[in-house]
Amino acid sequence: MARSLGRLFKGFQSPAFPKAMGAELCPATCVSVRTPFVRTILALPSAFSSKPQDFSLPNSSWGPEMLRLYNHYKSQCEVEVEGEEKQEGPWQRLPSYNRSLKFTPAADLCVLPSGGVYLSKTIQSKARLFTRNITDPGAAFEYVLFVNKEKQKCVGIFQTGHLLEGPPGHVHGGAIATMIDTVTGSHATVLSGPVMTANLNINYRSPIQLGHTVLIESSLDKMESRKTFISCKVTGTDGSKLYTEATALFLSISVSHLLGG
Numbered sequence: 001m002a003r004s005l006g007r008l009f010k011g012f013q014s015p016a017f018p019k020a021m022g023a024e025l026c027p028a029t030c031v032s033v034r035t036p037f038v039r040t041i042l043a044l045p046s047a048f049s050s051k052p053q054d055f056s057l058p059n060s061s062w063g064p065e066m067l068r069l070y071n072h073y074k075s076q077c078e079v080e081v082e083g084e085e086k087q088e089g090p091w092q093r094l095p096s097y098n099r100s101l102k103f104t105p106a107a108d109l110c111v112l113p114s115g116g117v118y119l120s121k122t123i124q125s126k127a128r129l130f131t132r133n134i135t136d137p138g139a140a141f142e143y144v145l146f147v148n149k150e151k152q153k154c155v156g157i158f159q160t161g162h163l164l165e166g167p168p169g170h171v172h173g174g175a176i177a178t179m180i181d182t183v184t185g186s187h188a189t190v191l192s193g194p195v196m197t198a199n200l201n202i203n204y205r206s207p208i209q210l211g212h213t214v215l216i217e218s219s220l221d222k223m224e225s226r227k228t229f230i231s232c233k234v235t236g237t238d239g240s241k242l243y244t245e246a247t248a249l250f251l252s253i254s255v256s257h258l259l260g261g
């Protein structure tokens with residue numbers, strides 16, 4: 001089990017993550033956790049095991065700026081070398097599914113040392129990745145992430161849907177924080193494996209108009225034992241207008257931390 005989960009997280013750790021998801025994780029996989037206190041069956045999501053739907057791909061709601069930036073980074077995911085097949089480029093797109101781990105079946109609920117149930121089958125069957133829980137294209141978070149391991153950078157292209165309104169006509173600060181956490185958190189996971197956000201410090205400099213597309217760029221500041229420090233800027237798509245700045249601290253965690261151990 002530990003090895004299986006290790007493989008999952010190892011796959012996520014590398015920028016080869018999307019390939020690992022496709023190549024290694026797609027066959028239906030069921031792994032079992034046994035500790036003195038915890039017994040649960042973890043099945044990789046059906047989204048991973050049968051036909052995974054990747055939501056970080058163009059759809060009919062994407063505006064011209066979203067598409068332009070997507071194509072800009074996508075074109076750098078593969079490079080043409082004369083007389084040879086296309087090779088991996090400096091950037092890599094991260095896929096985004098609508099859920100992560102699925103716990104099954106009801107009889108195998110994960111019981112905490114306290115005796116509490118970790119996650120009921122009913123809750124888990126309805127669980128959705130927060131940024132992917134609205135199915136109407138363009139209504140909320142439309143985004144795609146690219147990582148560049150060599151430069152230790154990650155970019156998020158984010159089109160802000162009408163359901164994200166905070167101040168009239170502008171994006172809610174919590175929605176901006178969500179996207180910052182997603183970009184910096186995914187970046188930290190690519191660099192360091194499984195992590196959780198310990199600290200997120202945000203300065204909102206200028207309001208973002210609803211419907212606009214923005215660029216979220218994160219870069220690694222430093223790594224110190226379990227700590228990964230990342231900073232991030234949200235700008236207009238040409239980089240000139242600064243909307244938001246943030247710094248974030250992520251702590252590497254063990255799988256048992258997620259299971260309440």
Ligand SMILES: CCCCCCCC/C=C\CCCCCCCC(=O)SCCNC(=O)CCNC(=O)[C@H](O)C(C)(C)COP(=O)(O)OP(=O)(O)OC[C@H]1O[C@@H](n2cnc3c(N)ncnc32)[C@H](O)[C@@H]1OP(=O)(O)O
Nearest residue numbers: 012100181182185186189194195196197198199249251253
């Ligand atoms: C996650 C799995 C990834 C793989 C999954 C694959 C699928 C991916 C799918 C989609 C990706 C989308 C990506 C989204 C990303 C979103 C991420 C989130 O939103 S996470 C939710 C919000 N965060 C929490 O709920 C944390 C709650 N807090 C905790 O659990 C603990 O406090 C934790 C783990 C953060 C630290 O607890 P300790 O017990 O492990 O560590 P201690 O001993 O407290 O601290 C260690 C060191 O860190 C410093 N530290 C801890 N917290 C700090 C803080 N807030 N500020 C500064 N330093 C802090 C301490 O001072 C200590 O430093 P000294 O070693 O002594 O130098």
